[in-house]
Amino acid sequence: MIAASTCRGYDLPMQTVLDANTWETCQGIRQRQHRLGLVCAVLLAVALLGLVDGLQGLMRSGANTLELLPGKTAALSGPLTIKNPVMRDIEVSFTPAGAPLNFNLEGFFAGYWFGNGMWRGAVSAENQAEPGEYRMRVAFRGAAASTFQNYTVQVHADANDMRAHSTSFVLRLTGVNPFVLAAGFVGLALLVGVGVYRQGSRLIRMLVRMGCGEVVRVQEEKDGVRLWCFLYGSRPPYEGTVCAVITTEGVVLAHARAGTAAKGSLQLFISRRAPAQKESGPVQHESGPAQKEIYFAVRPGCLVCLRPPCSQSPPAPTS
Numbered sequence: 255m256i257a258a259s260t261c262r263g264y265d266l267p268m269q270t271v272l273d274a275n276t277w278e279t280c281q282g283i284r285q286r287q288h289r290l291g292l293v294c295a296v297l298l299a300v301a302l303l304g305l306v307d308g309l310q311g312l313m314r315s316g317a318n319t320l321e322l323l324p325g326k327t328a329a330l331s332g333p334l335t336i337k338n339p340v341m342r343d344i345e346v347s348f349t350p351a352g353a354p355l356n357f358n359l360e361g362f363f364a365g366y367w368f369g370n371g372m373w374r375g376a377v378s379a380e381n382q383a384e385p386g387e388y389r390m391r392v393a394f395r396g397a398a399a400s401t402f403q404n405y406t407v408q409v410h411a412d413a414n415d416m417r418a419h420s421t422s423f424v425l426r427l428t429g430v431n432p433f434v435l436a437a438g439f440v441g442l443a444l445l446v447g448v449g450v451y452r453q454g455s456r457l458i459r460m461l462v463r464m465g466c467g468e469v470v471r472v473q474e475e476k477d478g479v480r481l482w483c484f485l486y487g488s489r490p491p492y493e494g495t496v497c498a499v500i501t502t503e504g505v506v507l508a509h510a511r512a513g514t515a516a517k518g519s520l521q522l523f524i525s526r527r528a529p530a531q532k533e534s535g536p537v538q539h540e541s542g543p544a545q546k547e548i549y550f551a552v553r554p555g556c557l558v559c560l561r562p563p564c565s566q567s568p569p570a571p572t573s
Contacts, residue, residue, distance in 0.1 A: 276464060280460040280464065281503070283456050286453050287457060290449045290450045290453060294446040298440070301437075301438075303424075304435040304439065305432070308432035308436065311421040311425070318406060319407075320405060320406070322377070323412065324379050324382065326378065326379060327378040327379075328378075330374075332372065332392060333365075333372055333403075334372060334373060334394070335401035336396060336397050339394060342395075344393075344394055344395075345392075346375075346392055348388055348390050348391075354380040354382065355378070355380070355383070355409075356377070356380070357376070357378075357390070358375055358376045359375045360375050362374070385411040389406060391403070392404075392405070462486050462488055466500075466557040466558060466559055467483035467485050467520060468555065468556075468557055469483045469499070469552070470483060470554055472553055477526055478525040479508075479523070479552060480521065480523050480524075481523075481524070481552060482520065483522065483560075484520075485519060486518075487518075490515035492512065493512055494511060496511055496512075497510050497559050498558070499522075500557050501556055502555065510524045510558065
């Protein structure tokens with residue numbers, strides 16, 4: 255059980271109505287959510303690294319570079335440089351002459367983004383193609399030489415050779431396409447994120463049962479500290495009600511006076527001149543370094559005791 259201040263309108267301190275099992279369950283949920291959040295962050299970081307590695311690999315190799323294995327085919331497309339072409343208008347040549355490569359034009363189509371004319375084809379390497387670098391030029395009959403489209407076709411001896419010469423570090427290390435790796439880790443992160451969300455929903459329900467709200471913002475002011483906490487649908491306490499501010503471990507940090515509530519959050523204020531309430535004995539005034547440490551310890555993530563928990567009925571108010 256945690257030590258907390260006396261509830262407004264009740265003689266018994268809040269520590270007599272807080273359920274220890276509920277409090278421990280709440281702490282366990284928060285820890286699981288934190289661990290799942292760390293796992294999710296790691297997965298997203300790996301996905302980002304894979305994406306960056308894939309992009310830098312494309313930049314280094316160039317958009318006009320094709321990598322092939324003997325007997326394999328790669329799809330290729332490019333813009334049209336003349337209007338209304340027919341199949342015989344396109345001219346494809348390889349360097350050196352007699353290169354073990356073939357080009358097959360599949361047709362023309364409208365671009366996906368701007369609707370401009372595009373051609374689509376496939377480049378294939380012969381089964382007995384010698385490893386090496388070859389040049390390919392795509393031109394349209396009657397078009398200016400400046401519109402010629404030049405490509406580099408790199409033929410590798412085998413898959414291991416292609417992997418060893420890849421510009422992607424991830425592909426060289428694991429043999430997996432970095433974009434596929436990034437997509438896979440993003441999918442895993444989404445699954446773990448669902449777990450984070452469900453743990454957060456459970457935590458909110460437990461906080462409502464405990465009569466607590468979570469501090470989401472802290473602002474240092476001249477006369478004290480102003481803070482805001484989520485109500486999670488609960489009815490806010492009356493203005494002027496003194497509420498205990500506690501850590502997630504149940505340690506009382508300070509006592510704040512409730513202010514106005516708006517848009518699901520409650521504003522509270524901790525005055526520097528306010529007396530610090532003890533669990534027993536007369537009220538004592540704190541000042542100096544000890545009080546400053548309390549203010550510094552109040553941060554987002556702390557809890558505010560707004561009312562007695564729902565699990566037990568509070569004692570009848572005194573007259």
